[in-house]
Amino acid sequence: xxxxxxxxxxxxxxxxxxxxxxxxxxxxxxxxxxxxxxxxxxxxxxxxxxxxxxxxxxxxxxxxxxxxxxxxxxxxxxxxxxxxxxxxxxxxxxxxxxxxxxxxxxxxxxxxxxx
Amino acid sequence: xxxxxxxxxxxxxxxxxxxxxxxxxxxxxxxxxxxxxxxxxxxxxxxxxxxxxxxxxxxxxxxxxxxxxxxxxxxxxxxxxxxxxxxxxxxxxxxxxxxxxxxxxxxxxxxxxx
Numbered sequence: 516x517x518x519x520x521x522x523x524x525x526x527x528x529x530x531x532x533x534x535x536x537x538x539x540x541x542x543x544x545x546x547x548x549x550x551x552x553x554x555x556x557x558x559x560x561x562x563x564x565x566x567x568x569x570x571x572x573x574x575x576x577x578x579x580x581x582x583x584x585x586x587x588x589x590x591x592x593x594x595x596x597x598x599x600x601x602x603x604x605x606x607x608x609x610x611x612x613x614x615x616x617x618x619x620x621x622x623x624x625x626x627x628x629x630x
Numbered sequence: 631x632x633x634x635x636x637x638x639x640x641x642x643x644x645x646x647x648x649x650x651x652x653x654x655x656x657x658x659x660x661x662x663x664x665x666x667x668x669x670x671x672x673x674x675x676x677x678x679x680x681x682x683x684x685x686x687x688x689x690x691x692x693x694x695x696x697x698x699x700x701x702x703x704x705x706x707x708x709x710x711x712x713x714x715x716x717x718x719x720x721x722x723x724x725x726x727x728x729x730x731x732x733x734x735x736x737x738x739x740x741x742x743x744x
Binding site: 519546548550555556557558559560563570571573606610617618619620621623 | 666672673674676679719721732735736737
Protein backbone atom coordinates (compact mmCIF):
# COMPACT_ATOMS: atom_id res chain seq x y z
CA UNK A 516 0.00 0.00 0.00
CA UNK A 517 1.84 3.07 -1.24
CA UNK A 518 -0.82 5.55 -0.17
CA UNK A 519 -2.16 8.54 -2.07
CA UNK A 520 0.55 10.51 -3.86
CA UNK A 521 0.41 14.06 -5.17
CA UNK A 522 2.72 15.97 -7.48
CA UNK A 523 4.19 18.45 -7.29
CA UNK A 524 4.43 18.98 -3.55
CA UNK A 525 5.02 22.70 -3.99
CA UNK A 526 4.21 25.07 -6.81
CA UNK A 527 5.00 28.76 -7.04
CA UNK A 528 3.47 30.63 -9.94
CA UNK A 529 2.72 34.15 -11.05
CA UNK A 530 -0.78 35.54 -11.15
CA UNK A 531 -2.48 34.76 -14.44
CA UNK A 532 -0.56 31.55 -15.14
CA UNK A 533 -2.17 28.13 -15.44
CA UNK A 534 -1.18 25.29 -13.10
CA UNK A 535 -1.94 21.57 -13.07
CA UNK A 536 -1.70 19.16 -10.17
CA UNK A 537 -1.73 15.38 -10.28
CA UNK A 538 -3.12 12.86 -7.80
CA UNK A 539 -2.50 9.11 -7.82
CA UNK A 540 -4.96 7.31 -5.54
CA UNK A 541 -4.47 4.05 -3.69
CA UNK A 542 -4.53 1.47 -6.47
CA UNK A 543 -7.80 -0.34 -5.77
CA UNK A 544 -9.77 2.77 -4.78
CA UNK A 545 -12.51 3.80 -7.19
CA UNK A 546 -13.44 7.12 -5.55
CA UNK A 547 -11.25 10.21 -5.67
CA UNK A 548 -11.77 13.60 -4.02
CA UNK A 549 -10.19 17.04 -4.21
CA UNK A 550 -10.19 19.49 -1.28
CA UNK A 551 -8.62 22.89 -0.65
CA UNK A 552 -7.17 23.94 2.70
CA UNK A 553 -6.15 27.47 3.62
CA UNK A 554 -4.00 28.33 6.62
CA UNK A 555 -5.73 27.77 9.92
CA UNK A 556 -8.84 26.25 8.36
CA UNK A 557 -10.17 22.79 7.75
CA UNK A 558 -10.22 21.34 4.23
CA UNK A 559 -13.08 22.41 1.96
CA UNK A 560 -14.54 20.01 -0.57
CA UNK A 561 -14.06 20.81 -4.26
CA UNK A 562 -15.10 17.77 -6.28
CA UNK A 563 -15.47 14.00 -6.30
CA UNK A 564 -15.14 11.20 -8.89
CA UNK A 565 -16.39 7.67 -8.91
CA UNK A 566 -14.28 5.88 -11.48
CA UNK A 567 -14.08 8.40 -14.36
CA UNK A 568 -17.39 10.13 -13.65
CA UNK A 569 -17.37 13.48 -11.84
CA UNK A 570 -20.39 13.09 -9.56
CA UNK A 571 -20.25 16.09 -7.26
CA UNK A 572 -18.88 19.61 -7.54
CA UNK A 573 -18.75 22.36 -4.93
CA UNK A 574 -19.73 25.95 -5.58
CA UNK A 575 -16.09 26.70 -4.71
CA UNK A 576 -15.10 25.13 -8.03
CA UNK A 577 -15.28 28.21 -10.24
CA UNK A 578 -15.08 28.18 -14.03
CA UNK A 579 -11.30 28.57 -13.76
CA UNK A 580 -11.01 25.16 -12.10
CA UNK A 581 -11.32 21.88 -13.95
CA UNK A 582 -10.72 18.34 -12.77
CA UNK A 583 -10.44 15.15 -14.77
CA UNK A 584 -10.00 11.47 -14.15
CA UNK A 585 -9.85 10.12 -17.69
CA UNK A 586 -9.29 6.41 -17.06
CA UNK A 587 -10.61 6.15 -13.56
CA UNK A 588 -7.11 6.03 -12.09
CA UNK A 589 -5.08 9.21 -11.58
CA UNK A 590 -6.68 12.65 -11.58
CA UNK A 591 -5.58 16.14 -12.54
CA UNK A 592 -6.77 19.48 -11.18
CA UNK A 593 -6.10 22.50 -13.38
CA UNK A 594 -6.46 26.11 -12.34
CA UNK A 595 -6.50 28.64 -15.17
CA UNK A 596 -5.56 32.30 -14.82
CA UNK A 597 -4.47 31.87 -11.21
CA UNK A 598 -5.29 34.56 -8.65
CA UNK A 599 -3.62 35.30 -5.34
CA UNK A 600 -6.72 33.96 -3.59
CA UNK A 601 -6.01 30.54 -5.07
CA UNK A 602 -2.97 30.19 -2.79
CA UNK A 603 -3.72 27.17 -0.60
CA UNK A 604 -2.92 23.52 0.01
CA UNK A 605 -4.74 21.29 -2.48
CA UNK A 606 -5.49 17.88 -1.02
CA UNK A 607 -6.46 14.69 -2.79
CA UNK A 608 -8.13 11.73 -1.11
CA UNK A 609 -9.32 8.33 -2.26
CA UNK A 610 -11.66 5.68 -0.96
CA UNK A 611 -13.10 2.29 -1.81
CA UNK A 612 -16.85 2.26 -2.34
CA UNK A 613 -18.83 0.16 0.08
CA UNK A 614 -20.27 0.21 3.53
CA UNK A 615 -21.96 3.10 5.26
CA UNK A 616 -18.85 5.22 5.57
CA UNK A 617 -16.13 4.55 3.04
CA UNK A 618 -13.02 6.02 4.64
CA UNK A 619 -11.18 8.74 2.74
CA UNK A 620 -7.38 8.49 2.77
CA UNK A 621 -5.54 11.73 2.13
CA UNK A 622 -2.37 12.50 0.24
CA UNK A 623 0.32 14.94 1.46
CA UNK A 624 -1.08 17.81 -0.62
CA UNK A 625 0.25 20.29 -3.15
CA UNK A 626 1.00 23.73 -1.74
CA UNK A 627 0.26 26.46 -4.28
CA UNK A 628 1.65 29.97 -3.89
CA UNK A 629 0.45 32.59 -6.35
CA UNK A 630 2.65 35.69 -6.46
CA UNK B 631 -26.43 23.10 5.25
CA UNK B 632 -24.03 20.89 7.14
CA UNK B 633 -21.47 22.40 9.51
CA UNK B 634 -18.99 21.37 12.20
CA UNK B 635 -17.88 23.52 15.11
CA UNK B 636 -14.76 22.75 17.14
CA UNK B 637 -13.31 24.40 20.19
CA UNK B 638 -10.64 26.92 19.36
CA UNK B 639 -7.04 26.14 20.13
CA UNK B 640 -4.36 25.88 20.91
CA UNK B 641 -4.98 23.45 23.72
CA UNK B 642 -1.85 23.13 25.83
CA UNK B 643 -1.52 20.21 28.23
CA UNK B 644 1.18 18.54 30.26
CA UNK B 645 2.10 14.95 29.47
CA UNK B 646 -0.31 12.38 31.03
CA UNK B 647 -3.11 14.95 31.34
CA UNK B 648 -6.69 14.18 30.26
CA UNK B 649 -7.74 15.53 26.89
CA UNK B 650 -11.14 16.66 25.65
CA UNK B 651 -11.64 18.43 22.33
CA UNK B 652 -15.24 19.47 21.79
CA UNK B 653 -17.01 18.99 18.48
CA UNK B 654 -20.64 19.75 17.66
CA UNK B 655 -22.35 19.45 14.32
CA UNK B 656 -25.36 20.67 12.39
CA UNK B 657 -26.84 18.27 9.88
CA UNK B 658 -30.18 16.78 9.06
CA UNK B 659 -30.64 13.06 8.80
CA UNK B 660 -27.95 10.62 9.86
CA UNK B 661 -24.42 11.88 9.29
CA UNK B 662 -21.31 9.76 9.77
CA UNK B 663 -18.73 11.42 12.02
CA UNK B 664 -14.94 11.38 11.90
CA UNK B 665 -11.85 12.65 13.66
CA UNK B 666 -8.79 13.26 11.50
CA UNK B 667 -5.32 14.19 12.79
CA UNK B 668 -2.59 16.16 11.05
CA UNK B 669 0.90 15.76 12.54
CA UNK B 670 3.48 18.45 11.75
CA UNK B 671 4.65 18.15 8.17
CA UNK B 672 2.33 15.23 7.39
CA UNK B 673 -1.00 14.67 5.64
CA UNK B 674 -4.39 14.13 7.23
CA UNK B 675 -4.87 10.72 8.81
CA UNK B 676 -8.13 9.16 9.93
CA UNK B 677 -8.06 8.75 13.70
CA UNK B 678 -11.51 7.27 14.34
CA UNK B 679 -15.08 7.24 13.08
CA UNK B 680 -18.67 6.47 14.07
CA UNK B 681 -21.52 5.85 11.67
CA UNK B 682 -24.63 5.85 13.85
CA UNK B 683 -25.95 7.24 17.11
CA UNK B 684 -24.35 5.89 20.30
CA UNK B 685 -21.48 4.33 18.36
CA UNK B 686 -18.07 4.80 19.98
CA UNK B 687 -15.04 5.15 17.76
CA UNK B 688 -11.63 4.41 19.27
CA UNK B 689 -8.01 4.25 18.17
CA UNK B 690 -4.58 4.78 19.77
CA UNK B 691 -6.18 5.53 23.15
CA UNK B 692 -8.50 8.18 21.69
CA UNK B 693 -12.29 7.79 21.93
CA UNK B 694 -15.35 9.67 20.72
CA UNK B 695 -19.04 8.81 21.11
CA UNK B 696 -21.71 9.82 18.57
CA UNK B 697 -24.36 11.68 20.61
CA UNK B 698 -27.34 12.50 18.43
CA UNK B 699 -29.31 14.11 21.26
CA UNK B 700 -26.59 16.72 21.79
CA UNK B 701 -25.27 16.64 18.19
CA UNK B 702 -21.77 16.12 19.53
CA UNK B 703 -18.72 13.94 18.90
CA UNK B 704 -16.17 15.02 21.51
CA UNK B 705 -12.66 13.57 21.33
CA UNK B 706 -11.12 12.25 24.56
CA UNK B 707 -7.89 10.62 25.68
CA UNK B 708 -7.08 9.62 29.22
CA UNK B 709 -3.35 10.36 29.16
CA UNK B 710 -1.75 12.40 26.39
CA UNK B 711 1.84 12.09 25.21
CA UNK B 712 4.16 14.60 23.59
CA UNK B 713 3.77 12.61 20.38
CA UNK B 714 0.04 13.48 20.33
CA UNK B 715 0.90 17.10 19.52
CA UNK B 716 -0.93 17.78 16.26
CA UNK B 717 -3.97 19.47 14.75
CA UNK B 718 -7.22 17.55 15.17
CA UNK B 719 -10.16 17.95 12.76
CA UNK B 720 -13.73 16.85 13.33
CA UNK B 721 -15.70 16.07 10.17
CA UNK B 722 -18.98 14.67 8.93
CA UNK B 723 -20.42 13.26 5.78
CA UNK B 724 -24.00 12.53 4.75
CA UNK B 725 -23.61 9.00 3.49
CA UNK B 726 -27.36 8.46 3.90
CA UNK B 727 -28.03 10.93 1.07
CA UNK B 728 -25.32 9.55 -1.17
CA UNK B 729 -23.15 12.62 -0.78
CA UNK B 730 -19.51 11.81 -0.22
CA UNK B 731 -18.04 15.23 0.58
CA UNK B 732 -16.52 15.58 4.03
CA UNK B 733 -17.40 18.77 5.91
CA UNK B 734 -14.59 19.69 8.30
CA UNK B 735 -14.33 21.88 11.35
CA UNK B 736 -11.58 24.48 11.50
CA UNK B 737 -9.26 22.26 13.54
CA UNK B 738 -7.90 22.34 17.09
CA UNK B 739 -4.17 22.46 17.70
CA UNK B 740 -2.97 20.34 20.64
CA UNK B 741 0.39 21.04 22.23
CA UNK B 742 1.61 18.55 24.84
CA UNK B 743 4.52 19.63 27.00
CA UNK B 744 6.87 17.16 28.70
